[in-house]
Amino acid sequence: MWLRITVFLFLLTITVTFAQNPVDTPPPTVPAQSSQLSTTPISETSIKGNAKILGYVIDSTLTRVVEFANVALYETTSGKLVDGAVADAKGKFSLTHIAPGSYRLLISFLGYNAKSVDNIVLTKGQVKDIGVVRLSSNTRTLGEVTVAGKKALVEDKVDRLIYNAENDVAAKGGDALDILRKVPMLSVDPTGNVSLQGSTSVRVLINNKPSSILAHNLADALRQIPADLIKTVEVITSPSAKYDAEGSGGIINIITKKNTLQGLHLDVDGGTGNRNSTLGLNGSFRKGKLGLNLNGNGRLIYNPSASDLDQTTFLATGATPVQTHQRIDAFDKGTFAQYALGLDYDLAKNQSLTAGVRLGVRNLSQDQHQLTNTFSSERIAAPFKRDVNTQNLSNSIDVNIDYLYTYEGSSKELSFSTQYSRSNLTNNFEASNLDTLGLISTRQQNLNDATNQEFILQADYQTPVSKMLQLEFGAKNTLRRVTSDYNYLLAGPTTDFNVDPSRPSGLLNYDQNISAAYLSTTFTLPGGVVLKPGLRYEYTSIQAQTGGTQTGGTSVGGPTPISIPDYGRLLPSINVGKKVGESSSLKFGYTRRIRRPFIDDLNPNFNTANPLNIRVGNPYLKPETVDRIEIGYSTQLKKTYLNFSLYTRLNTDDIQSISQRSDTLVGAVVTRVTNLGKEYNYGTNLFATINLTSKWSINANLDIMYRFIQGLALDVNGLSAMISNQGFRWGGRMDTQVQFDKGWVVQANIGYRGKDIALQGYRIGFAQYSLGARKSFTNKRGSVGIVAENFLTQGMRFTSILTSAQFEQDYRQYIYNSSVRATFSYKFGSLNGAKVKKNKSLSEEN
Missing domain, CATH: 2.60.40.10 (Immunoglobulins)
Known part of the structure; x- marks a missing residue:
């Protein structure tokens, strides 16, 4: 039914559009x-x-x-x-x-x-x-300070904050995570997890488009994007109705550099260091109506790591607790690459066609040596040794074609967009269990092949109704399929692998169809007030089934349907902005969002790569609904820009990980993804940038958040009980950049993230810092530099404490991220002339 409604809205859009006179209505003005x-x-x-x-x-x-x-x-x-x-x-x-x-x-x-x-x-x-x-x-003089006319580091618009990342020195030879660490309201932990105002449920777009490359492992995908390719980062905490409702915490839109100049050019950027090496290419060719853009990036990592785990499990009331200590020494090796080819062509003066192909490759392996000691008051078990090799592999492709029709003499626009995405995922491990002499006694394999594919079709239309009113409406249909085929194999020291009857195996087919329609308006009112209300409706239907136990790769018993009800959501949003004087603005935003479960959340594979810390997904997850309110104020005080915001966020059917004692493996803890209950967040953020001189600037960010979370957990006897946790979290950072004569630039950064609250415990804070310098060549075509990160210590400790009626866990991870890398860049070719492009892409917001 909803597919028919979507088609009807597409046809209605076309009919309304071409029935109108292209020059009969004046565009709105601010x-x-x-x-x-x-x-x-x-x-x-x-x-x-x-x-x-x-x-x-x-x-x-x-x-x-x-x-x-x-x-x-x-x-x-x-x-x-x-x-x-x-x-x-x-x-x-x-x-x-x-x-x-x-x-x-x-x-x-x-x-x-x-x-x-x-x-x-x-x-x-x-x-x-x-x-x-x-x-x-031009150049303006403010008192004794001369400030060159250029785009501000941060721009504040009615529904988003824009961070202009083009002049980041320390990020040369780095990646997108190096940029995101400096963006207001964002936080990146040492493992690359990104959060927006305390929420890790963030929708990340590349050039206004979703990407399958980002769907499986966001941190690794962002490491594939070279920092020097990023033009701006848009932080959209209160998205309008035009955007998909996914991403309960908001949207991060990464805009990459695109060249519209005539000619041919190629930029080469890279870096090499003791922890990683990168090589990036960014080229473009334009002649007449045709433009081509090509960019690619390869990345190698080679990094040791370690962890300690102290765990106590309580079997039942009055039973003797089981205590375990585990030490893991590991070495990570990875090859990552991402390549994108874009094409744009002017079909006519008011018509353009754009297309793109983006390929991603991820090859990450980790060699672990695990040593586990288990003991209780009754007995002490012999040390258990285990060597594990994990393989986390994927290849992804995104293909998009977009058509834009602009009406001559008006700001009316009609666009059609389509995109196909597919990711093939492999998450395997092979473990060798060793005896007391260090010889292999048994071997185990977990093979898990998964896919995630999407097909998107979208139509958008915008038209001015009057000088004060702009209207936008459109429709979108997303077909999504997730599959997972997993099984366990067992072998002796030299024998072949056979099916392990003691471990669950099976398959999952998960089909999701999302039909959406939206209406968004923009009112430009007297007194510098901009009002942007909107309404979006999304209807989601799901068909899912699981397979039986695997025998030699064949399902036994046939597929079993999973009963997951269809659901519809009405999603209002409103953004209000007002200019206060010449250099200040106020804004208010309310939005309702949805977080649908990710592919890793759904995957029912029982991953025992670490037999003490087991993870399993949940295909029965419901969507999480979030209501968010924000108030913001920004101002320019001579040499200083300030941005201040207050927000509150209410999550219902909160999707969280919860851990409990294993019923089958003594001393083990199993972490499952579930709909816990509710979560409240109240926070504030303050960002400032100060131009001390025309060549010296300082940026500072401070955020404070109070979090309350409540949900069901199991007591010591396995019965459900309501628990809660609450507390404050704060963090801050400061960056400074100084330009010297003869092309020298120096940049330094320091930041701290405080204790983070979870339902069953907390994670302690961490600090990060970096120092970088770059020297530009006299011909302005290239540069060389050096960047050092966390260089005063070998690495950092990352500690999580979990406590429940069934277990207590103290997990300490050692990340050896002390690094130094040399960077370089050079530009080949020449460009001349200019052509102003009019691009509209999937999910783009004006």
Whole structure:
């Protein structure tokens, strides 16, 4: 049914769109930011005619558009201001309902020299396209400080915060995680897990698109993206109705650099060090209407690690507890690569086609030596030795095709997008159990092959209803399939592997169909108020089945259906922003989000790579629903930019991991993913950037959060009991960057993340720091540098404490991340000319 509704909405979109006159409605305008435009009365002349003026504003360096530039129209003879507008996020502007006559156009923006376009003569009904207007940067003096005109490090918009990452020195030769560690409201722990205002349920997009490369292991996928390829990072804590509802904590949108210049070029970036090495390529070719972009990155890691586990399990009331101590020494080896090819072609003046292919490869293996001692008051068992090799492999592909139709003389747009994604996942381990003499006694294998594939079809339409109202609506259908085929094999020291009858084996087929429709509006009100309400509806249907026990790779007993009810969700959102004076703004946001379970959450494979710490997924998981409210304030005080926010987040059917005593393996703990109950978060974030001089800046971030979490756990006798935990978590960091003469730049960073609360315990805090320097060549084509991280110690200890009625666990992980790497970059080829591109992509938000 919902597929039919989606098709109907697609056809309705097309019918409504092509039935309209492409030039009959003026585009919305934002109240002018220039004091000149806001205080000078506008002449009635501008509303007496039907002529129009169109154009684009770009930076004179030809690398980017100038967003929200001020546009003022003056009569040539009288010099009177007759109309004004603000360019949109693509640099496009339009002035409508202008009477015939002779005019002068003045275009300006903070940090740029104003530019005048003279002798614009309009006749009745004429549409005058003045083309591209290039603004050159200027230099402004604030007291004794000279600040070069350039984009601010952080930009605050009504529904998102934008971090401009293009000039990050220390990240040269690094990856996306090195950038995310410095973005306001984000936190990255030493293992690469990303959280947004305390929530790890974050939807990460690349160039406004979801990716199968990110679906399985986000931390490893982000390590495949070179830092130098990232242009901006958008943090969207209150997404509009246009975005998918997935990601209860919000959305992180990583925008990569794309070149629209004519010519051919290739950038090479890389680094090598004692823990990892990288090599990245970024090239583009453009001639006429055709543009090609190619980027790729390869990464090698070679890193030792270790852990200690002290665990006590309580078997039943009055029974003797079992105590275990485990030491693991390990070495990680990994090869990661990601390649992307993009194409864009101008079919006509107002039509464009874009397409892309993104490939990902992940090959991570770990060799472990486990030594386990088990004892109680009654007996002490002999030490148990076990050598384990884990293989975590995947290959992924994303293919997308997007079509955009823009209406001449208007900001109306129609777009169609489609994307296919597939990931093949292999998560295997082979273990050798050793006797007291160190000889192999038995061998064990767990083979787990899984796939995750999606097909997405989407249509979006936006149109101005009046100068104060912009309307957007669209529909989307997502078909998703997750499979997992797993089994256990057992062998002697030299014999072949056969099915292990004591371990569960089976398969999972999980089909999910998500149909969605949305309506979003943007009101531009007097007094600098922007109101953006929206409503989205998503209906999810699921068909799932499991297979029986495996015998020689064949399912016994046939598939068994899993009864999971279909569900629909109505998801409102509203964002309100208000300009306060010339340099401050207030905003309010409310949104309802959904977190659907990830592929690892669903996988029922019983993973015993570590027989004391076992993990298993849950195909019966329900979606988690989140209501979130945020209030924010930002201001520019001469040399200082401040951003302050308060938020609250309520999670119901909270998806969390919960641990309990194993019923079959003595001394072991099993961690399962389940819908626990509810979670409340109350937090605040403060970010500041200070330009001490034109060449020295400091950035600081502080966040504090109170968390309450409640859910069901098992008591010592295996009965369900309600438990809860609560507490504060805080963290902060500071970065500084200094530019010296002759192309030298130095950057330093230090950060600390405090204790984190979980339902059954907590995780202690950790600190990170780095120091980097870079020297640019005199020809500006390349640079060399060096970056050191956590270099004063060998590594860091990462401790988790879990406590319940059934067990107590003290887990200490040692991450040897003290590293030094040398970096380099060089640019080949030449570029000239410019072409302003109009791109619309899957899930894009204007």
